[in-house]
Amino acid sequence: MSQELFDIYDEHDQKIGTAPRNEVHAKGYLHHSFHCWIARDTPEGRKILFQKRQDTKDTFPGLFDITAAGHLSAGETVEDAVREVEEELGIPVRMDQLTSLGTIDYYATGTAGGQAFIDREKCFVFGYLLNLPLTAFRLQKEEVAGLYETDLDDAIALFERRVSAIKASGILSAQDERDSAQIFDTTLILQQFVPHKSDDYLHVFKELKKL
Template sequence: MSQELFDIYDEQGQKIGTVPRDEVHAKGYLHHSFHCWIVRDTGQGRKILFQKRQDSKDTFPGHFDITAAGHLSAGETVADAVREVEEELGIPVRMDELTSLGVIDYYATGTAGGKTFIDREKCFVFGYLLNLPLTSYRLQEEEVAGLYETGLEDAISLFEGNIDSIPASGIHSVKEGQAESKIFDTSLSLQQFVPHKYEDYLRVFKALKEL
C-alpha cells in the first residue's frame, strides 16, 4: 500500500517539498494539520468531546486527543481537511459550520511501534457546537478507539492543575455489523492526554465556552 504524502514547509511557511508520512515524522519536517473540537450543551452544562487514539497510531497511541483531527495530505487545503470529522466520527460537517479558534504551533517527540518520531505541526484549530449524544457518532475503527465526553469546566480545572482526574462518559468503537457500543463511565487524568502544551489546551477550552 502506498504511503500517504504530506506537503512540508520552512519556518517562513513556504512549501519546500512533498514527503511520505513516515519520513515527515522521522525527520521532524514541519507540516499542517486540522483540529476540530466538538462541544455540546446539556442540562448539566457544556460538555467537551475527546477521542481516544487507536493503539496502532504512529504518534501517541492510546492517548486522548482532539475530537477529530488529521494531517493535510499533499495538495489539500484546510477547507478540504474538514473531511476528517466525517471520516473519524461519522458526522457530515461543512466548513462554514465551524468557528476558527486560531493557529497553534506544535512540537513533540516520542516513540511508537518501536520507532522514534518528531512531530512538528502548524495546527489550524476549529470549534463546533453540536448537540448530539455520544451514541449518534459512528467511529472509524482504524483511527479512533473511543469517544469520551466530560464537563468543559472540569477539563479546564484538570489542565489548570486544580484536580487530578475528571469523570467522563465514553463509547468504544465497534466493528461493522457489531451491536452499538454502550455508554460507560470512567475518569481521565492528565497523563492520558497527548502532550500538547497545557496553555494551548486551556486557550482552546476557554474559547469553546464562548461558541
C-alpha cells in the same frame, strides 16, 4: 503500498515541496494539520468531547486526544481536511459550520514502531458546537477506540491542575456495525491525554466556552 505525501514548509510557512509521511516525521519537516474540537450543551452544562486513540496507532496509542484531527495530504487545503470529522466520527460537517480558533505551533519528539520521530506541525484549530449525544456518532474503529465527553469546566480545572481527576462518559467503537453503543461512566486523569502543551489545551477549552 505507497506512503501518504505531505506538503512541507520553511520557517516562514512557505511551501518548499512534498515528502513521504515517514520522511517528514524522521527529519522534522514542518507540515500542516487540521484539528476539530466538538462541544455540546446539556441541561448539566457545556460538555467537551475527546477521542481515545486506538492502541494500534503509531504515536500516543490509547491516549485521549482532539475530537477529530488529521494531517493535510499533499495538495489539500484546510477546507478539504474537514473530511476528517466524518471519517473518524461518522458525522458529515461543512467548513462553514466550524469556528476558527486560530493556529497552534506543535512540536513533539518520541519513538513510533521503534523509530525516532520529530513532529513539527502548524495546526489549524476549529470549534464546533454540535448538540448530539455520544450514541449518534459512528466511530472509525481503525483509528478511534472510543469517544468520551466531560464537563468543559471540569476539563479546564484538570489542565489547570486544580483537580487530579474528572468524571466522564464514553462509548467504545463498535466491533460490528450492528452493535449499538453503550454509554458508560469513567474517570480521566491528566496522564491519559496526549502530551500537547497544557496552555494549548486551555486556550482551546476557553475558546469553546465562547461558542
